[in-house]
Amino acid sequence: MLRIGAHVSISRSKTGSDSSSPPYDDIRNAVHRQVEIDGNCGQIFTHSPQVWQDPSFDDEEAELFRRETEENLDGPWVIHSSYLVNLCTPKDDLREKSVDxxxxxxxxxxxxxxxxxxxxxxxxxxxxxxxxxxxxxxxLDELEIPEGVTVLLESDAGAGTKLGGDFEHLARVLDMSEQDLDVCIDTAHAFAAGYDLSSTVGVENTLREFDDVVGLEHLQCIHLNDSKHECGTNKDEHAHVGEGHIGEEGMRALVTHPDLEDVPFVLETPTEDGKSFAWNVERVKEFREEQATV
Incomplete structure (x- = not known):
């Protein structure tokens, strides 16, 4: 089953001006936004990712979110951590804030x-x-991770001293940590880090390398983004599916690869050129449908 969705806002406001938009004043808006774009899984921030802030919702809101999700989506949801979190830092104060x-x-x-x-x-x-x-x-070993929750290490574009651009970095943390961790590949990040995903052969080679180094059993989510920059530039700027340097062949190869059939795809594509999340969701579905008729 194709699981495709987007990173949507949990803004506590109506999701639209039309009368069908529910007047929720809670995070159920995220579910409705996913349904609006014809997505069935997705990702959220629990707060602004640019500041140190705690998630804020009460037990009733959480229960309603769970209920709306169960009734309307196939899942899974992913929470993306704050951009300020730096697990690699040697600075004690930043490490403490990141772990907290x-x-x-x-x-x-x-x-x-x-x-x-x-x-x-x-x-x-x-x-x-x-x-x-x-x-x-x-x-990561300082965390008390609840049962039923898994932390995913995301691949990075590899600029400067950022780690995670090399699959080996992800594998080493998986090996060193006492936690049961898994991985999320961001296609734009991997491409920027030097993994050529722009062709069917390139996708096959990259997945084979990932399997050899990390293990495909650890791949639990893919951030499906095209890239506005060429392979190996370490520049992280996302493009619409098939509209960037990964291109249509690479994107099609990714979303139709048999090893990725059940891996959820989450879009972090831009909203520009008159193309929304819905446009990108539809494009991914078209790729899958075309493959099914071959």
Whole structure:
């Protein structure tokens, strides 16, 4: 079954001006937004990702969110952690804030019935690759992750001292950590980090390398984004599906690959050029449908 959705807002306002838009004053708007774009899974921030802030919703809101999700979506939901979280940091104060933020996110996930919390490893900022990866693993080990919640390590574009651009980085943290962790590949990030996903052969080779280094059994989510920049540039800027340098062949190969048949795809595509999340969802569905008729 194709599971496709987008990263939608949990803004506490009506999702539209039409009369069919529910007048919810809670995070159920995220469910409605997913339905509006014809998605069946998705991702959210529990708060602004640009500030240190705690998730804020009460037990009733959480229960209603769970109920609306069960009635309208196939799942899963993913919570994306704050952009400020840096698990690789050698700085004690930033590490403490990062661990505290992640603990609140995994607790929120349990409350909302969300299966995954997605996080970037962060930047080692002088600690070196080995030191940064060790910092990340030990920081993750400080978490008390509730049963039913899994932390996903997201692949990175690899700019500067950021880690996670190399599949080996992800594999090493999985090995070093005592937690049961899994992985999310962002296609734009992987492409920017040097993994060529622009052709059927390139996708096959990349997935084979991922399987050899990390293991496909650890791949639980894909952020499906095309790239506005060429392969290996370390530039993280997303494009519509099939409209960037990964292109139509690469995107089609990804969403129709048999090893990815049951992996949820979450869009983080831009809203520009008159193309919305709904346009991208429809394009992915068309690729799958075309494959089915071959």
């Amino acid at each position: 933020s992640m603990q609140k996110e995994v607790d929120a996930a349990e409350k909302l019935g969300v299966e995954y919390v997605n996080v970037h490893l962060g930047a080692h900022t002088g600690a070196g690759v080995d030191g940064g990866l060790e910092n990340a693993a030990s920081a």
